[in-house]
Amino acid sequence: MLKIYNDGNRITAAISGDLDHHAAREIRTELDDIIARSRPELLILDLGEVGFMDSSGIGLILGRSRSVKAAGGELLIKNARREIAEVIRISGLGSLIAMQNVG
Amino acid sequence: MKKIMINECKVRFRAISRNESFSRSTAAAFAMQCDPTASEIAEIKTAVSEAVTNAIVHGYRDSAGDVEMIMRLYEDSTLYIQIRDRGAGIGDVHAAMQPMFTTAPADEERSGLGFTVMESFMDKVRVRSAEGRGTTVTLEKKIGGKSGAR
Numbered sequence: 001m002l003k004i005y006n007d008g009n010r011i012t013a014a015i016s017g018d019l020d021h022h023a024a025r026e027i028r029t030e031l032d033d034i035i036a037r038s039r040p041e042l043l044i045l046d047l048g049e050v051g052f053m054d055s056s057g058i059g060l061i062l063g064r065s066r067s068v069k070a071a072g073g074e075l076l077i078k079n080a081r082r083e084i085a086e087v088i089r090i091s092g093l094g095s096l097i098a099m100q101n102v103g
Numbered sequence: 104m105k106k107i108m109i110n111e112c113k114v115r116f117r118a119i120s121r122n123e124s125f126s127r128s129t130a131a132a133f134a135m136q137c138d139p140t141a142s143e144i145a146e147i148k149t150a151v152s153e154a155v156t157n158a159i160v161h162g163y164r165d166s167a168g169d170v171e172m173i174m175r176l177y178e179d180s181t182l183y184i185q186i187r188d189r190g191a192g193i194g195d196v197h198a199a200m201q202p203m204f205t206t207a208p209a210d211e212e213r214s215g216l217g218f219t220v221m222e223s224f225m226d227k228v229r230v231r232s233a234e235g236r237g238t239t240v241t242l243e244k245k246i247g248g249k250s251g252a253r
Contacts, residue, residue, distance in 0.1 A: 018124055020120075020123050020124060020152055020156065021120055021123055021152075021156045021159070021160065022120035022121050022123050022124065024212070025120070028212065052124075052127075052145075052148060052149070052152075053149075054149050054152040054153055054156065054217075054220065055153060055213075055214045055216040055217050055219075055220050056156065056212075056213075056214075058214040058216055059211075059212040059213055059214040060212065062212075062214060063212045082142075083141075083142065083145035083146075083149075086145075087149060087220060090216070090219060090220055090223045091214065091216050091219075091220075
């Protein structure tokens with residue numbers, strides 16, 4: 001599930017539920033649509049309500065980081081519970097993408 | 104010394120992406136028998152999800168089929184989960200297990216970190232594969248084992 005809060009230059013996308021390969025495909029399409037339409041300066045992916053994430057989530061984050069940068073913006077990952085922060089840590093994503101309140 | 108098996112369970116399900124969540128919930132339910140911590144459950148679910156997603160995305164990329172999951176629990180709280188597909192197989196298993204390696208098309212956005220995640224969360228990961236015949240991934244984890252954070 002995806003909820004979008006758009007306040008002009010900044011868009012927050014709050015993802016909820018399980019972020020696996022199945023869910024990632026749908027979320028990716030929606031996010032790319034929003035990025036292409038709004039070209040946000042900052043896209044915040046709020047993972048606070050994500051109960052499960054595997055490496056498909058890493059693929060989703062990396063891909064959106066690329067598309068938001070290509071549109072001239074930045075990506076921020078916000079709020080991840082411990083288990084999800086652990087997957088992020090293993091992936092080495094921390095050195096590539098800005099994070100807030102992760103782990 | 105021969106290990107005593109407490110339980111064994113086999114499930115077979117269609118290799119479609121909506122069954123990824125079914126597979127990891129099933130593995131979590133099986134693992135509950137050995138009183139795991141919440142972290143251990145999360146680790147098992149994530150590793151199973153990676154192996155099953157590989158079977159669906161890679162094993163059955165050009166075909167349809169089933170994934171078989173065999174779960175075994177031993178008296179010493181060692182958990183084995185075997186995930187088997189009868190799909191394409193992997194030509195070079197060693198290369199496939201390297202971080203960031205993927206053969207998936209770009210639009211699938213696979214990070215190539217599936218085996219890295221499995222190896223980080225489980226004690227042992229074994230892969231047997233033959234091209235054209237399929238792949239079997241065996242995950243092993245001792246519950247209440249090395250982390251000790253109970």
